[in-house]
Amino acid sequence: ETPKPVLSKDPPGAEIYTEENFTLSCGFGGDPAGWEYLWYKDTQGAALPNTDSSRTDGSSYTISSAALSHSGEYWCRAARGRGPFYSEYSNSVTLDISIYRAVENLVRIFVGVAVLIFLSVILSDAFWRRLRRIRMYCTVTGEASVLVFFGTLRAAQSSSGVLLTADPPWSDMFAGDTVTLTCQVTESEGWTFIWTRYTQGRVTQLHGSSGEGGSVYVLRSVTEKNSGMYQCEAVRGNNREFSNFHNITVWASPPQAVVVTDPPGSVMFTGETVTLSCDIKGSGWRYSWARNTQGRLESLSASSTETQQKHTLHSVTESDSGEYMCQGERGQNPKIQSLPEVLKLNVSDDKPKPVITHDPPGAEMYTGERVTLSCVVGGDPAGWEYLWYKDTQGTALPNTDSSRTDGSSYTISSAALSHSGEYWCRAARGRRSFYSEYSGSVTLDISVPPQAELTVQSGWTEVFPTERVTLRCEIQGSSTEWMYRWYRDGQELPVGKADSSSGNGDTYTILSADQSHTGLYTCRGQHKKRGFQSTICSAVKLHVLRKIPKPVITQNPPGAEVYTGERVTLSSPPQAELTVQSGWTEVFPTERVTLRCEIQGSSTEWMYRWYRDGQELPVDKADSSSGNGDTYTILSADQ
Structure with a gap:
């Protein structure tokens, strides 16, 4: 464990005054041999050098005559060896150097009065450490006699008169x-x-x-x-x-007056209350207001505040349009004037009507999408707050977990079917809330994302080893707007050297099938621009057989010897074809499922055997085969 030194100071009290001596000491518990000490002030970066007034001596750092500049936070650290090896930084010690203050209390006495002359000097503990004995001089009125006193003085807090x-x-x-x-x-x-x-x-x-x-x-x-x-x-x-x-x-020069409006902006609307505020750097200013009316300055009354810093226009009309000027002055002789500020105010009789838009801009929006409505007031947008309404213009929408007002926008973080409806916005500003017109309406129609559809291009789901298999994922509409993701048994499939996806990913190709490719395949689309996902498709089960079948050839007539002129027929047994009568391979518990086995030609000439996972199926009470065995019926499906 890296050692950590302990830093202390002498004198130990909190008060240290200019011209005092004080020493910082850095020490270890245990064996102190071989250590050199480094000292730091206000930062642990660079060590302190030796100077005329402060010097490092072994494990101590001495300041011979304290100055105000010695105030600050101090640390020490030790090092030894050629490396060197450094200890941790010590605890910090804060030095607060202040100027000595003393207070004298003087009592006058007169000749002929036998009283003790008393003079007390109230000193701090730190000052008394420096002056153990103090010589005091007092003057007696009427005679130039001097009394010298040596003694111990009581320490108290210093003060200044x-x-x-x-x-x-x-x-x-x-x-x-x-x-x-x-x-x-x-x-x-x-x-x-x-x-x-x-x-x-x-x-x-x-x-x-x-x-x-x-x-x-x-x-x-x-x-x-x-x-x-x-x-x-x-x-x-x-x-x-x-x-x-x-x-x-x-x-060097008089300050510039700065005029701002509340509500902010240079365009106001009929009926608003507008307050002009004037601010000038410094204190003691007397403010004056004037209005430029057709080239003539007209003095204006201001608010009742002593400084006349504000001028308020109640329920403005177009006639209040014009240039307003603020100027300040202070002092008497000489009188200082600020540089004036001129503000041009325009009052419009047309109540503003904001414009509402939505993003994404298309007509189709789907659950899970992020939808943002934006509201903009034309002209000067400063100072407006925005209110949002859905389906009715009565009550403004609150913030919720899924939708939130942020300035001029209203964001639905994850759209749901319940967010469908008609939306408006309007703007308000000022302390008494001047309202704009309602915006035009925007209708949001939220629907469930389209479902992807998965097909096997070859048409069959049982394949042989080394076969090439191509799966296709489609979404109705424009397929170029989508990217596709592929899954086997719920796990997303990467695109690798063995399995490849081409184009925009709407096809997934297995170059050479093997047993590891057996499983349930699904896909879904993700919109390229808007990021939301389609509904996942119905699963397709792909089964890769263990081996490639070997055909059997028979000869008629049989036998190895065949003579010239004979008629010989070579034949291969036909292949049985298995279908599910319902057409789908995913079934629910208790469903009735019928499988049919057919051989091209006369089916009455054949008897059929049924197998599951390579094991022949018997006919029992739960599962039954009927007729000549070309169908196999599962009366009530289970796992």
Whole structure:
């Protein structure tokens, strides 16, 4: 079993801060000798190299001064030998490096008051591990005295009292916009402020104006160069506090308004309710709507929403046709305007009538076939839902196990006789469901597939060894539309070197018969284009005899010596012919079956013997032979 190392970290806690040291250790149970260790971060592909701040040393990986970039998921793996042989990857350890935060609580005292000066710095466990002893400085009002204190501090969760806000508060800005960033400290005064912008790996120091308890940084007429993450740092003595981040993305040009309609499409119909919606990238936009009426812009009222983002037309008529424009603006000084969007709306008084078709397109459809009805609305098909009806236009068809609505199509996965009938479709769209006209009707007439018919071209089903036998399978109608499959005793027959099928498979030829070809033969057709199968044919039993018969020749007069002038007759006994009076060889239990044996010429001169599977049949109570024995009757057939 391939060994799997165990990965651990030191310090073991969840919190690790920038500039801390920490070590990852990789270990085995059992014998650790001879192993070298590989380290991986965020992916198990390429091992980590040694760098200035992180180094591999035996079974440990040490980061001497943690940075935010060291955050991630780590694994280790061991290798030894020349191969080398690798262990499995260890469990993963996730490092989350964060920036240290401290909170100071300052209490003022005055001269002449005998009180203990108390100053507490709330630190995290991780920071306290680094600073075991902390020196604290306090100033007493009125006298410049300094108190030095050494001691142990209680660890608690860090917090920040510096808040960065933006006016306007949007993240997406456009060239020419003005934004004011404000940094405020909620506790006391005496702070100085540093502004920083982080962008694509670069750090830029900025200079804002400071006032009582805060600082302001103003970006006037912004450009793309002003994009980035902004942060404020408050500094007082040895204490440094960091604000939250504010992201600003500056776009070079005003955004384009985008107008869409509900229901979708550029053609509407009389009576529909149409809602125009306008969307502009970013926040804080004030929307306005106008309509172009014969070259004159007419302002439109919008919905009651504060942003006026939508304009609704109730029960439209042809007079509502025209060009509609949306534009947005935001800010005051300067005021930024979006690029307008113009939508051309056409209202038609003609209610649409969909067209229904079916596939396969022919008039004949059979059980088991897949049938698809399609419904199409002319013009703009967007936004329509389709309803389907059978035999009546009252209630729409539901989805079932065998038939399902999918967009503009209705599919019957396996047609049955019950699917026969008259079908319509119609379309609906909009929240209040505007309906189209009903389509024309399509009639489906589902019937049972035609039955194949099997014949033996020679006419007889008993054949001799080495004989050539050809079977033919036919389906009434166009035989070129079908492919055929052949079966013997229920098993499909392959086309091989010994047995061959020719043309489109409607004939199956046994080149040289033998005992293995004895059996019940059936066939069925499969439609070339539509894939459905015909009904299987009635079986034909082919029996290959054990050997080829040898004729017997007799001579009259008998004897080996014949003299010149004598009359000699050579004859061969006639062959008996067996027929089934009913004409079919497949019978059902209890049926009466009569077999007839005939010899050409005078049948009264012959007596007959009957055999089954080579054994002579006696005459008993169940089976009887009548008259002179030329017929054999099975009174009640069984297995």
